[in-house]
Amino acid sequence: MAIISLANAKGGAGKTTAALILATELARQGNRVVILDADPQRWITTWAELTGPIPNVTVISEVTPASLPYHILDLKSKTDHFVIDLAGARDALVTTALGVSDQVLIPVQGCAMDARGAAQILDLIRLLEEKARVSIQHSVVLTRVSAMVTTRGLQTIKGLLASRGVHVLNTMIAERTAYRDIFDCGGTLYTMDPQRISNLDRAQENAQALAAEVMSLLPARIVGSPKSRTFFRMAAKAA
Ligand SMILES: Nc1ncnc2c1ncn2[C@@H]1O[C@H](COP(=O)(O)OP(=O)(O)O)[C@@H](O)[C@H]1O
């Protein structure tokens, strides 16, 4: 079981989109996925209501800092992966989610490169690591990368982040109509109509590459890791 959070203190960074394409791809591959919709704007919940039931995907809404650990404890025996979609904030819920995560993905737009929201999350992770003496694996994922952005421009961004010791995924999330329309139509990249959505196959390939790389970052055995046990004890005491 792995817990993967999408975090960026800024709204519009691409968290919800990345959460949805990652979660639905993992589910398509046969993993039982729980998406914890931890954003009061409930985009994933709205998508789920529009979509109706899909195999291997459960969406939990109304997540609070106190309920988050309990949702995980409650569902972990029948879940392969949790994907937590966070609000564009730096609050108690974001902090709690970062604390339980096996991997934090921080989407940063490849075009605009307003990385302040990402920097706030990186600071928060460092603070948690210092205070709680845990290590929180995290990676930046460049997103909304358009065909217009040159490879050189992206290499510069990657180099800048790498020079600060930040791991950046090789897989970038492209700017795709499919990733936008999925929230309007509901469903997944595999239920959408390829006649209507341009480059749907590319969007599917991109989602597959993202899921494969994220999975490759997870330690072989995560279940019952000391970090999670300590965290759950702390959370149970706090509640
Ligand atoms: N890869 C992408 N391709 C096309 N549109 C995208 C992509 N990523 C995000 N968007 C669009 O950008 C906006 C913000 O994305 P969203 O995932 O909701 O960000 P966040 O959850 O960080 O606020 C939405 O309108 C979404 O449809």
Ligand SMILES: [Mg+2]
């Ligand atoms: Mg969002």
